[in-house]
Amino acid sequence: MTLFRADQVDKLFPGVRALDGVTLSLEAGSVHALLGENGAGKSTLIKVITGLYRPDGGRLLLDGDEVRFGSPHESASAGIGVVHQERNLIPGFTVGENILLQALPTARGLVDRAAIRAEAKRWLAELDLDLDPDQPVTELSVAQAQLVEIAKALSVQSRVLLLDEPTASITPNEADRLFHVVGKLKDAGCAVLFVSHKLEEVFQICDTVTVLRDGTSVLESGDLTELTRDEVVDLMVGRVHEALTLPPRTVDTEAAPLLELCGVGTATGHADVDLQVRPGEIVGLYGLVGAGRSELAKALLGLDRITAGEVRVRGQAVRIRNVRDALRNHRIGYVTENRKEEGVFLDQPVSRNIAVTVWDRLRKALGYVPAKAEAALVAEYVEQLGIRIASPAQYAGTLSGGNQQKVSLAKWLAAKTEILIIDEPTVGIDVRTKDAFHTLIWDLAAHGLAILLITSDLPEMITLADRVVVMRDHRVCGEVPNDHDYDRMSQQVIRLIHAEGTTAA
Structure with a gap:
């Protein structure tokens, strides 16, 4: 039975036809994948379904009846829950208040704090997430905030649940917990839409797939059991995607480290952290949500004590x-x-975002930055990274997630950095762009950059890193030299994460 259908939906923005006759059907008791490259229209379609955008053509049908949503609140009231790729938590609220925001429990006209704590714990437990419901969301890591978003969507008990890149910032262990919950929702008769660039996840949990390319449907409700990975990628990019092959690269292990941590502790709780990154080396930093990886990076940059x-x-x-x-x-x-x-500065042009780190270098007398020099620099990195823009004057906030990430990387490359800390480089990035990022990171190391790579994507870590340093509870619990054998590496890394005490591999 079809619970929800978007029928021939159009959405236009100035100079861009983001959706062109897109059709999507979600069946009760089914998990449906929505795939496409960055900019294909996936997030736009979700925003139309949830009332953030009004469609310029086509219809939305819920239980066979046409519906029109003027706001996310209206779609949620109709039984459509969503986890957006961008965070939608209210910074001034607690974890519990955010989870139950759609219907805060009250008693005698006042917010019932005890009920909030009890209900929030229930939904956090569904994800095996050990968080205090009274904790401010401003204290959460990006990955923890993502899991709270998911708990928030579950609390609404929607009949239709839209998951836009729900595993982008979480590790495989957290993803497995989420998939278990998705399986229970499916068994209960819910319709789940799953958007992800991780095709292994799509084939693991989804039944059917719709593929968008350049705002149009190139496949509607295809049976995943009848499709191969290459066939799906071919539909997404318009040609068979070649497997990534990286050229040989060696690291001088006798070279003095460019970056070195010796017994580092931080106000966040790190203790006795030892770490070295040499020129031309990619050192991976891996761990579960809450292990302290991003927090360590921020401490190195003076953002924590x-x-x-x-x-x-x-x-x-x-x-x-x-x-x-x-x-x-x-x-x-x-x-x-x-x-x-x-x-990125979402409300600023792409040109300003890329050039901001090098204005000191470009600046002439009286603080004047020549427009010609800035334009040449921006054009160089737009071409090098393949950033898809209408013009350098386009605001960064109008770009797809993948292109925003390219802009974020471009500003550091323009600044000629020698040590680069890269935190979750391909979150929300499509398969072709991800390969381009991997090639770029590999080439940067080959040209002598020292790179500290933080990623929750274990295949990405094993593809790129020369060594994998594993963190648990804000400490280094071991290190694994990478021979790029996925099975062996993944077993050793996961064993370190869950081992008691400190172990070196």
């Missing part, structure tokens, strides 16, 4: 005050996992 130990850059002990100090005085760049809030 280092309370013990020593940070050395090119052999010299340093105390980095902020991101500007890290870039100007130590040639350290940071590609953040949170591109929407920290990686």
Whole structure:
């Protein structure tokens, strides 16, 4: 039985036809995949379904009846839950308040705090998530916030649940918990839409698939049991996608480290962290949600207080005050996992986003930055990274997630950094763009950059890293030299994560 159908939906923006006659059907008791490259129209379609955008053509049908949603609240009231790719938590509220925001429990006209805690714990338990319902969401990591978003969507007990990149910032263990919940929803007769660039997940949990390309449906409700991975990728990109082959690259293990941590502790709770990254080396930092990986990176950049130990850059002990100090005085760049809030200026042109790190270099007398020099620099990196834009004047907030991530990376490459910390580089990135990012990161290391790579995507880690340093509870619990054998590496890394005590591999 079809619970929901988007029929021949159109959506137009100035100069762009984002959706062109797209059709999507969601069946009761089924998990349906929605696939496509960045900019294909997936998130736009979800925003139309949930009332954030009004369609310019076509119909939305719920239980066979046409519906029109003027806001997300209206779609939620009709039984459509959603987890967006961008965070939608209210910063001033607690975990529990955010989870139960659609219907806060009350008693005698007042918010019932005890009921909020009890109900929130129930939905957090569904995801095996050990969080305090009274904790402010501003204290959560990006991955924890993603899981709270999922708990929030579950609490509405929707008949139709839309999951837009729900596993983008979480590790395989957390993803498995989510898939278990999705299976229970499916058995209960719900219709689940699953958007992901991780095709192994799609084939693991989905029954059918719709593929979008350039705002149109190139496959509607295809049976996944009758499709191969290459066939799906071919539908997404318009040609068979070749497997990524990276050229040989060697690391001089005798070279002095460009970045070195010796017994580092932080105000966040890190202790005794030892870490080295040499020129031309990619060191992976892996761990479960809450292990402290991103927090460690931010402490290195002066965004958190280092309370013990020593940070050395090119052999010299340093105390980095902020991101500007890290870039100007130590040639350290940071590609953040949170591109929407920290990686790009959404309300500024692409040109300004890319050139902002090099204005000091381009600036002439009286602070004047020549437009011609800025345009040439921007054009170089737009071409190098394949950033899809209408013009350099286009606002970054109008770009797809993948293109925003490219802009975030471009500004650090333009600044000629020598040490690059890259946090979750391919979250929400399609398969072809992901391969381009992997090739780029590999080439940057081959040209001598020291790269500290943080990713929850274990295949990505095993593809790129020369060594994998594993963290647990804000400490380094072991290290695995990478021979790029996925089965062996994944077993050793996961064993370290769950082992008691500290182990070296």
